[in-house]
Structures are given as structure tokens and as C-alpha cells.
Amino acid sequence: MTTEYEPRDMRARNKQATREAIGAAALRLALERGPDGLASVRVRDIAEAAGVAPRTYNNYFSSREEAVCVFLNDQARRLGAALRARPGGESLGEAIAAAVVDVFADPEPDRAGLSMIMSAPALRGEALKAFAMAEEPLADAIAERAGVDRRALSPAVTAAAVAGAVRAAAAHWLAGPDSAPFAEVLREALGTAVSPRPSGLAHP
Known part of the structure; x- marks a missing residue:
């Protein structure tokens, strides 16, 4: 049975999944680029790897370090x-x-x-x-x-x-x-x- 709470729960799950996808992409890109790799990773690189727009990235994180x-x-x-x-x-x-x-x-x-x-x-x-x-x-x-x-x-x-x-x-x-x-x-x-x-x- 559908309840009024399910849409809100679904939104929360979707937001968490997006957070995790962006974080995983940031960590993966930094590791791929070796020592001090995060310094060469751009926000748009992370967003593209996570399958989101740069604006979406900025809605979730204020820095690349926070994303990682x-x-x-x-x-x-x-x-x-x-x-x-x-x-x-x-x-x-x-x-x-x-x-x-x-x-x-x-x-x-x-x-x-x-x-x-x-x-x-x-x-x-x-x-x-x-x-x-x-x-x-x-x-x-x-x-x-x-x-x-x-x-x-x-x-x-x-x-x-x-x-x-x-x-x-x-x-x-x-x-x-x-x-x-x-x-x-x-x-x-x-x-x-x-x-x-x-x-x-x-x-x-």
C-alpha cells in the first residue's frame, strides 16, 4: 500500500545515492591521477564521472576534499x-x-x-x-x-x-x-x- 511518506523517503534515498556517486567518482579520479591527484581533478571531471551536472555537484559539496x-x-x-x-x-x-x-x-x-x-x-x-x-x-x-x-x-x-x-x-x-x-x-x-x-x- 502506498503512503504519503514514500515519496519523501524516495527523495532522501535518491539524494543519498547521488552523494555517494559523486563521492565515489571524486575518490576514484584522485586515485587514478596518483600522488596529489586531487589537485588536478576539476569539479566538472567529478560531475561527468558521476553522471551529474556541475551545478548538482555544487548543491551537495563545497569542496573536492569534502566529496572524497x-x-x-x-x-x-x-x-x-x-x-x-x-x-x-x-x-x-x-x-x-x-x-x-x-x-x-x-x-x-x-x-x-x-x-x-x-x-x-x-x-x-x-x-x-x-x-x-x-x-x-x-x-x-x-x-x-x-x-x-x-x-x-x-x-x-x-x-x-x-x-x-x-x-x-x-x-x-x-x-x-x-x-x-x-x-x-x-x-x-x-x-x-x-x-x-x-x-x-x-x-x-
Whole structure:
């Protein structure tokens, strides 16, 4: 049965698909052109590769760096909801680890793309903005799950530690000589960041 909500949902899905297509095109073109490749990629090149008009590109992104890092921004926005969706029987640490791995490591990140983002200063700045953007909604979800006041220090500190663990795991995974899955490296980093649980988060 058709409802009044379906057109709005369809528009939202179409917009998200366009965002993702533009971001994927920007990342692909930058990688194809080698070191500092993004500097030679024009907006119209990205738009053409994504199958959209340059005006459409400008409606979605204010810079090429923002377009390349769109997947990180989308992951950051999903993190709080991912924690809220975890089963109630999991401990706080287990729930955080599972949510973060689901968001950032499923599927496995593209090593070449992530390496470019983490090594180019302008792109790394966009990535840091994405990680920072994840902290507030994650802290909200941590406070709710732990049953503590959101104004308490511990949810914010835990969220910041989680964001730092994701950054450190990414750097370690990119630099490491072994082929361990990113999810494995990420779980190890998160275990260090959230265990033992900080005082004030007494959820079992």
C-alpha cells in the first residue's frame, strides 16, 4: 500500500545515492591521477564521472576534499544510531565495539583510498572533522545506554576515546606489514580505549 511518506523517503534515498556517486567518482579520479591527484581533478571531471551536472555537484559539496571524504561523514552520522540498535544484553564496551566495527569496518575499507585520505593534509583535515562530528551523537547514545546524565563528563570522554581509537586503528592498519582485517585492528584499539570502563558508566 502506498503512503504519503514514500515519496519523501524516495527523495532522501535518491539524494543519498547521488552523494555517494559523486563521492565515489571524486575518490576514484584522485586515485587514478596518483600522488596529489586531487589537485588536478576539476569539479566538472567529478560531475561527468558521476553522471551529474556541475551545478548538482555544487548543491551537495563545497569542496573536492569534502566529496572524497563523504563516506566518512556518512559513517560518522550513523554511529550513534548503530549503538542504540545493539542488543540490550551486551555490555557497554561490547555494544560500542560492535557498533563501531559495523559502521567503519563492514565492508573492509579501501586501503588505497584511506591511505590517500590520511596522508594528504587537506583530506586528513576533512577526515578529522568527520571523526569529531561522530562524538556528540555517540556521547548521547552512550549516556542513554549507560543510564547516566548526558551532561556528565564520562559519556563525552568515552566518545572522544572511541573516535581516537578509530583514527589510531586506521593509521596502524595502513602502516602495518601484516594483512590483518581492519575489523580486527579496530577491535583491539577499541578494547584499549573503552576497557576498563571509565568511572561513571556503570551499565553492566
